[in-house]
Amino acid sequence: MPRPDGTAPSPPRRRPGGRTARIRRQVLDAVLAELGEHGYDGLTTDAVAARAGVHRTTVYRRWGDVGGLLGDVLDAAGDDDWQPPDTGSLQGDLTALNQEIQDALSAEPPVVAALIAASFRSEKAADAQLRLWEDRYTRCGIVVERAARRGELPPHTDARQLLLAATAPLYHQLLLLRAPADPLLPARAARTAALAAGAGAFVEPWPDGG
Numbered sequence: 001m002p003r004p005d006g007t008a009p010s011p012p013r014r015r016p017g018g019r020t021a022r023i024r025r026q027v028l029d030a031v032l033a034e035l036g037e038h039g040y041d042g043l044t045t046d047a048v049a050a051r052a053g054v055h056r057t058t059v060y061r062r063w064g065d066v067g068g069l070l071g072d073v074l075d076a077a078g079d080d081d082w083q084p085p086d087t088g089s090l091q092g093d094l095t096a097l098n099q100e101i102q103d104a105l106s107a108e109p110p111v112v113a114a115l116i117a118a119s120f121r122s123e124k125a126a127d128a129q130l131r132l133w134e135d136r137y138t139r140c141g142i143v144v145e146r147a148a149r150r151g152e153l154p155p156h157t158d159a160r161q162l163l164l165a166a167t168a169p170l171y172h173q174l175l176l177l178r179a180p181a182d183p184l185l186p187a188r189a190a191r192t193a194a195l196a197a198g199a200g201a202f203v204e205p206w207p208d209g210g
Helices: 018-038 046-054 054-064 064-079 090-105 109-117 122-150 159-176 185-198
Strands: none
Touching: 018 054, 018 064, 018 109, 018 159, 046 054, 046 064, 054 064, 054 090, 064 109, 064 122, 090 109, 090 122, 090 159, 090 185, 109 122, 109 159, 159 185
């Protein structure tokens, strides 16, 4: 079935079943554990195989190298049914979304932060990271659509730019500045972005540039 814009949808990923699915889950869980404990530089296919309880040749044959393992971890993260929060207001939705982000970025071991860092070291991980970001931005577009239907936003509000503005402070504080989690930041960043969006800060330009 085509998308609303008329383009053809991407073919669905084939999800392995049975023993294959179980081995994949064991290996990907082992990747996350090793990455959280030792970081990218300490991540090896041999250590992942040992931790997963599978033969090293299984890992080499299916994933090839560390980049392949990281890429599959990120692709697996997109094979879920996650949807953004629906609180009944734009500010509430953005606050709840920011809280999820802050919880993930400040969790121990720091798996999410380590995955993001690894994407700068591995081309396969970087490509998979981009696919995951695109998936999450697409899913979060409903937050802006709902707000527009409720009259909280002007027409033609750019969902991507609004979401970037709302969530960027979390990544800046926790990843770039390595600051501790601030319980007030998710709501504060959400309120700032919602107010700006309501005032038309993220309205797409008209075709004539007006």
